[in-house]
Amino acid sequence: MFQYIVRRLLIAIPVLFGVTVFSFFIVNLAPGNPVEMFVNPDTTQADIELKKEALGLNDPIYVQYVRWLGNLVQGDFGYSFSTYEPVLNMVSSRIGPTLLLMGTALFVAYLIAIPIGVLSATKQYSWLDYLSTSVSFLGISIPHFFLGLGFIYIFAVQMHSLPTGGMNTLGSEGGFSDTFKHLIMPAMVLAAGIAGRMVRYVRSSMLDILGQDYLRTARSKGLREFFVINKHGFRNALIPIITVIGIDVSVLIGGAVVTEQIFQWPGLGQLTIQSIGSRDYPTLMAINFLAAIAVLSSNLLADIFYSVADPRIKYD
């Protein structure tokens, strides 16, 4: 197992390298450049050239890449083109809010979706099953921007019960309950989609299990149906569920771009949008790099959890 993990970590290095090459060139292919953001009627061509030279943008792309990579290896993510802050500070100050939003959304979604999925499978074709599959379909189908705007209209504009955006009330001291109020809507918007998908996966995964012989064995022991389903059944349905959780986590660490933007949530997703707008290459690269690490590590974690959930899966 230990060897397997080490091997996977070593494989991750070339993969990460590939991701940085790819994303560096893609980012630079985008039309426009950071300097255009500083242009105003008084700016002369000479000023622009000077600026470009200073940022190193006149060098060939591969030179820029090698320079960026050289700094990265030393732990230096560079400075933002638009704010001149160290990229590391900018990104790390955004990780906390994103993790909070993501963690809440995932927790709420799974808390609701897993029991409903199990129930939906055990009572297949009942009104409860039809209700939960249709509601979950709705959750999957509604775009985040639409649900987000709908929530804002209902809860903020009409009912005045929740703030429209941000993480803390401006000018206030913040605090737990204030942040919590700001958290509810974006977390629910994210949770709707995640829960919708999860209900479907849990349901179909459980349906595969419910006909298994070992459940009949468990019943023939005199076990309560509750334990037959939730101990013997659910434990076997975990593998596909772990896969979905792994994907959810890796996607959300990259930031829920649309939702964070709608609710002005100061997380990585919002930073991504801002950096794209200002062609802030160093910041974009750092976010990409972080997202790649998140995908790779949550894949590895999912693989490790497979073998915890199912003893037949062994790595060596």
Next chain:
Amino acid sequence: MEKNFLEVDKLQTAFQTDKGEVISVEEVSFQLRPGETIGIVGESGCGKSVTSLSLMRLLGHSGVIKKGSITFNGRDLTKATEAEMRSIRGNEISMIFQEPMTSLNPVFTVGNQMLELINLHMKLPAKEARAYAVEMLTKVGIPRASEIIDEYPHKLSGGMRQRVMIAMALSCKPKLLIADEPTTALDVTIQAQILELMKKLRDESNTAIMIISHDLGVIAEMADKVIVMYAGQVVEEADVFTLFDDPKHPYTKGLMDSIPHLEHDSDQRLFSIPGTVPTIHNMPKGCRFHTRCQYATEKCAHEKPPLLPIQPESDHRVRCWLQQDDPHRAPIQPRTEVIA
């Protein structure tokens, strides 16, 4: 003779399906004494497994016992509450299944699954419970039982897993062990070992066994008495010697004739009963076997034969008009065909 502890009387089990209610098993009656073994034979789809699952009341959402009674130690199981049934399952009546490869839960250790049952019905301190589980595993002939108990089922062979199932089933010293095709999925040498083991444990513990099989060899080996089922009904019932010496029902004879014999010439084609078991949705009227029976008469097609003793007071019962109408008709000959 000890008294019957199990009396199944005119059991009728039905399932709700998309096409409406279907009767899967009807008019199944038999009695069992402690330590006795009853065999149930018949083709696939004859209602053997449904009969056994009815005893356990494990028919799922759609199955229901419509009529009849199952008197077990003076209690009618058809009227018992679910909680009463849970205290009986695995404890007083336990069951082993056809597929040892899939009957154990792959994600829990052998010990975990055994202790679950032992803790449920036996209230032993943790250490004793584990020691008892090891003892049971040793009893069914599992080597290194104290190590195997911590293994997951996938590390064991089919025969070993069936031994684990037997150890588990016998842990609570049940009065009745239902074995639903316990050796069908095993190879022949393992089959013999498992049957020997079951016989040995039966003799030690006086547990009655209900063994379900389509393998007449297994039945001959194990059973004291046999019921032959066809299309959800008992068509013949007798003690094992009578049944094999003198089968009365054409279906039973057909089954006997279908057994390959070593002394047959290699160019003899093995007999098989023509046709298949009728589907549950279009059961023939009259005798259910008449569509496949070479002796069928007009009467068989229209009137249902009752299950009656061949002679007054006899334990040998048969559901066939031929036996009840004309005692002087020509005897039914064993059949084999010669390949041209």
